[in-house]
Amino acid sequence: MSTPGTILREIHRLRKNAKDLSTRIDQGPKQQQLQKDKVARQEQILKQAQDELKQSKVKAHAKEVSLKSIDEQIKKYEKQLNDIMSKKEYDALKHELSHSRDKVAKIEDEILAVLTEIEERAAKLPELEKNLKDTKAQAEQLARDYETRMADLANQHKEVTARLAEVEKTLPEDIKAPYDRLIRVMGEDALAAVEGNVCASCYTEITPQNQTELRRSLFVLCKSCGRMLYLPES
Numbered sequence: 001m002s003t004p005g006t007i008l009r010e011i012h013r014l015r016k017n018a019k020d021l022s023t024r025i026d027q028g029p030k031q032q033q034l035q036k037d038k039v040a041r042q043e044q045i046l047k048q049a050q051d052e053l054k055q056s057k058v059k060a061h062a063k064e065v066s067l068k069s070i071d072e073q074i075k076k077y078e079k080q081l082n083d084i085m086s087k088k089e090y091d092a093l094k095h096e097l098s099h100s101r102d103k104v105a106k107i108e109d110e111i112l113a114v115l116t117e118i119e120e121r122a123a124k125l126p127e128l129e130k131n132l133k134d135t136k137a138q139a140e141q142l143a144r145d146y147e148t149r150m151a152d153l154a155n156q157h158k159e160v161t162a163r164l165a166e167v168e169k170t171l172p173e174d175i176k177a178p179y180d181r182l183i184r185v186m187g188e189d190a191l192a193a194v195e196g197n198v199c200a201s202c203y204t205e206i207t208p209q210n211q212t213e214l215r216r217s218l219f220v221l222c223k224s225c226g227r228m229l230y231l232p233e234s
């Protein structure tokens with residue numbers, strides 16, 4: 001025969017269970033979104049690395065083009081040297097040539113630096129591609145399991161709620177009204193176990209009289225927090 005104490009204990013267990021299940025059901029879409037965000041972030045990181053590599057390649061190309069045009073200019077100057085008549089023209093041309101050759105050396109150094117940069121940036125890509133692939137696979141796996149997991153949680157919730165309704169029906173008539181009122185206000189938090197001599201919710205000590213009443217399976221409210229008390233399973 002169930003006493004109010006054991007009924008309330010079972011109700012509290014079921015209500016906490018139901019609350020936990022609905023929390024997990026609520027979190028489902030959020031977790032889905034988190035996975036999508038993770039994939040988007042990895043995509044963004046990869047795209048940025050690809051863009052940087054592209055920029056380096058464009059830079060290298062531009063430098064090679066200007067190197068080529070200076071080389072052509074140098075060839076022109078060298079040809080002109082043969083047709084020079086005056087010393088003044090010769091000196092000016094020699095000056096231009098030396099200036100152009102300095103520029104060539106400088107651009108060649110810069111090209112070397114950009115080629116190193118390209119190599120480094122290209123070397124990073126495989127790992128980033130792998131990260132994206134792994135994150136996508138993980139997200140797809142979760143998405144595949146999602147429907148099943150959600151349906152399973154919903155089923156469990158339904159079962160717990162049905163069981164709760166059954167157990168609530170067995171509450172003695174005189175407890176029903178205060179029980180309903182407290183549940184309406186506080187939900188599953190309207191119940192508290194007594195652990196030791198203390199209300200497990202507000203940690204206030206239970207009076208000896210209440211202890212006795214609880215042992216006799218009477219309906220007892222915590223004098224401090226007003227929760228419905230029950231003794232834990234002995």
Ligand SMILES: [Zn+2]
Nearest residue numbers: 199202222225
């Ligand atoms: Zn209390």
